[in-house]
Amino acid sequence: MTQPPDDPTPKGERTRQALLDAAYQQFVQRGFHGASIRVIADGAGITPGGIYNHFAGKDDLFAAVVLAHHPLTRIFPQLIAATGNSAEERLRNAAQRITDELTADEGLLNLFFIEMIECQGAHLATLATTLMPKALAFVSELHASVATPPGITPIGLLQTFVGTVLATVFTRRFLASAGAPTAALAGIEQFMDIYLHGILREE
Amino acid sequence: MTQPPDDPTPKGERTRQALLDAAYQQFVQRGFHGASIRVIADGAGITPGGIYNHFAGKDDLFAAVVLAHHPLTRIFPQLIAATGNSAEERLRNAAQRITDELTADEGLLNLFFIEMIECQGAHLATLATTLMPKALAFVSELHASVATPPGITPIGLLQTFVGTVLATVFTRRFLASAGAPTAALAGIEQFMDIYLHGILREE
DNA sequence: CCTACCGATCGGTAGG
DNA sequence: CCTACCGATCGGTAGG
Numbered sequence: 423m424t425q426p427p428d429d430p431t432p433k434g435e436r437t438r439q440a441l442l443d444a445a446y447q448q449f450v451q452r453g454f455h456g457a458s459i460r461v462i463a464d465g466a467g468i469t470p471g472g473i474y475n476h477f478a479g480k481d482d483l484f485a486a487v488v489l490a491h492h493p494l495t496r497i498f499p500q501l502i503a504a505t506g507n508s509a510e511e512r513l514r515n516a517a518q519r520i521t522d523e524l525t526a527d528e529g530l531l532n533l534f535f536i537e538m539i540e541c542q543g544a545h546l547a548t549l550a551t552t553l554m555p556k557a558l559a560f561v562s563e564l565h566a567s568v569a570t571p572p573g574i575t576p577i578g579l580l581q582t583f584v585g586t587v588l589a590t591v592f593t594r595r596f597l598a599s600a601g602a603p604t605a606a607l608a609g610i611e612q613f614m615d616i617y618l619h620g621i622l623r624e625e
Numbered sequence: 626m627t628q629p630p631d632d633p634t635p636k637g638e639r640t641r642q643a644l645l646d647a648a649y650q651q652f653v654q655r656g657f658h659g660a661s662i663r664v665i666a667d668g669a670g671i672t673p674g675g676i677y678n679h680f681a682g683k684d685d686l687f688a689a690v691v692l693a694h695h696p697l698t699r700i701f702p703q704l705i706a707a708t709g710n711s712a713e714e715r716l717r718n719a720a721q722r723i724t725d726e727l728t729a730d731e732g733l734l735n736l737f738f739i740e741m742i743e744c745q746g747a748h749l750a751t752l753a754t755t756l757m758p759k760a761l762a763f764v765s766e767l768h769a770s771v772a773t774p775p776g777i778t779p780i781g782l783l784q785t786f787v788g789t790v791l792a793t794v795f796t797r798r799f800l801a802s803a804g805a806p807t808a809a810l811a812g813i814e815q816f817m818d819i820y821l822h823g824i825l826r827e828e
Numbered sequence: 829c830c831t832a833c834c835g836a837t838c839g840g841t842a843g844g
Numbered sequence: 845c846c847t848a849c850c851g852a853t854c855g856g857t858a859g860g
Contacts, residue, residue, distance in 0.1 A: 437845085450742075452658065452743070453656050453657070453658055453659070453739075453742055453743050454656070454659070455655065455656055455658040455659035456656070456657070456658035456659075456743060458837080458838075458839090459838080459839060459840080460837085460838085460839090468845065468846085469845070469846055469847080470839085470840085470846095471840080471841075471842095471845075471846065471847080471848090472845045472846070473840095474840070474841080475845065479839075479840075480839065480840090532742050534799075535738040535741075535742055536656075536742060538738075538798070538799060538802070539653075539656055539735050539738055539739060540655070540656050540659060542802070543798075543799060543802030543803070546799060546802045546803040546804075547802070547803055547804050549803070550803035550804060550805075551804075554803075571815070571818050571819060571822070573811075573814075573815055573818075574811060574815060574819075575809045575810075575811075577800075577805060577809045577810065578809065578810060578811035578815060581796045581797075581800060581810055581811050582792075582796075582811050582815070582816060582819060584796065585789075585792030585793065585795065585796040585816070586788075586789070586792060588792060588795065588796070589785075589788030589789060589791060589792040590788065592788065592791065593784045593785075593787065593788040593791070594784075595741070595746075596737075596741060596746060596749060597780075597784060599741070599745070599746030599749045599750070600746070600749040600750055600752070600753035600757075601749075601750050601753060601754075602753075602780060606778045606780045606781065607778075607780065607781060607784055608776075608777060608778075608781035608784050608785050611776075612774070612776055612777060612781060612785070613785060613788070615774050615776075615823070616774060616777075616785060616820060616823035616824050617819060617820075617823055618823070619774070619822065619823040620818070620819035620820055620821070620822040620823030620824075621819050621823075640829085661853080661854075661855090662854080662855060662856080663853085663854085663855090671829065671830085672829070672830055672831080673855085673856085674829075674830065674831080674832090674856080674857075674858095675829045675830070676856095677856070677857080678829065682855075682856075683855065683856090
């Protein structure tokens with residue numbers, strides 16, 4: 423008997439996905455070293471040994487989580503998919519979408535930080551080579567179509583835009599943790615007011 | 626015999642400082658759970674058990690490191706100490722100083738992230754109550770003296786400024802990790818060009 | 829502040 | 845994919 427080849431979701435594949443989900447939750451809550459293989463296995467409904475039928479080890483499992491959930495995998499597609507009748511409108515729309523996504527699931531930003539700290543950014547080069555070409559093409563076109571301050575390269579435009587969005591999400595989160603009243607804080611609209619007024623000069 | 630009371634640095638105090646230094650190095654390199662009490666003790670030149678003469682436990686040691694090295698303890702004083710003949714000059718000067726300090730020691734920013742992820746920002750409220758009053762007084766005065774876009778509160782001014790500085794340091798680090806050519810990246814001057822042009826409107 | 833040690837938990841493997 | 849288990853290391857303590 424061979425295994426039925428076109429089941430909607432093969433048994434092994436479902437387990438693998440359950441492992442990825444459980445691992446994501448644990449890693450973003452406790453960090454790489456703080457997350458336990460046993461708790462992850464539990465969350466996926468299997469015993470610890472079973473993990474090694476799907477992943478070579480804890481590092482391999484973490485790498486798979488990074489590939490599936492790293493914020494960069496959300497930011498760049500949202501940037502390209504943004505709509506609007508002008509460069510300004512498209513950037514505002516993209517900023518809003520990215521902020522919403524990063525705010526809805528705090529784990530995404532955590533994963534960014536955990537990877538940089540506990541893996542020293544080892545996966546960033548891989549992610550970048552996959553994602554950057556399209557993002558750079560998009561931003562080069564944008565850069566050519568608008569007037570920016572002197573010294574801003576296309577990659578600098580991408581950097582300052584993404585940096586401003588990350589700054590919004592991050593500062594709102596830590597100021598809320600510190601006890602600041604949320605209503606007094608700047609949101610993505612204010613950050614974009616400042617950023618776009620500063621970067622889009624008269625043509 | 627009593628202990629000589631005004632030695633330049635008492636024996637126990639030197640050990641405590643050595644522990645703080647070793648702990649800082651380990652925590653920012655490996656995260657809270659990744660750092661080992663034994664390695665920290667080694668780094669301070671004592672045996673693991675000796676740590677508990679100075680700190681109640683690993684958490685207590687981490688809390689002391691956060692109090693001593695958290696970026697907020699550097700950012701706010703630098704902001705207040707900044708010099709210049711106009712609001713713009715003072716903000717540029719402060720941004721430059723903060724950026725230099727956070728770039729010179731990558732551990733500082735790591736500590737910010739580690740504390741937010743592995744301690745869920747538990748120490749931020751304490752830090753804020755110590756540091757915010759002076760910073761808010763400074764920024765309230767600044768807010769009153771310049772024209773900002775509508776909807777920007779004094780705390781929003783502080784938030785967007787600090788956010789912009791953090792965005793500079795963070796995006797430069799991760800883009801460098803990802804293999805981007807450093808020369809093409811925006812630095813604090815470019816970020817401030819954009820930010821200040823966006824936030825300081827005509828009076 | 830050291831020696832010696834505690835129980836607990838870690839990531840991972842062998843064999844089925 | 846489970847059972848049973850490995851050696852290693854963890855944070856922390858007792859007693860001196």
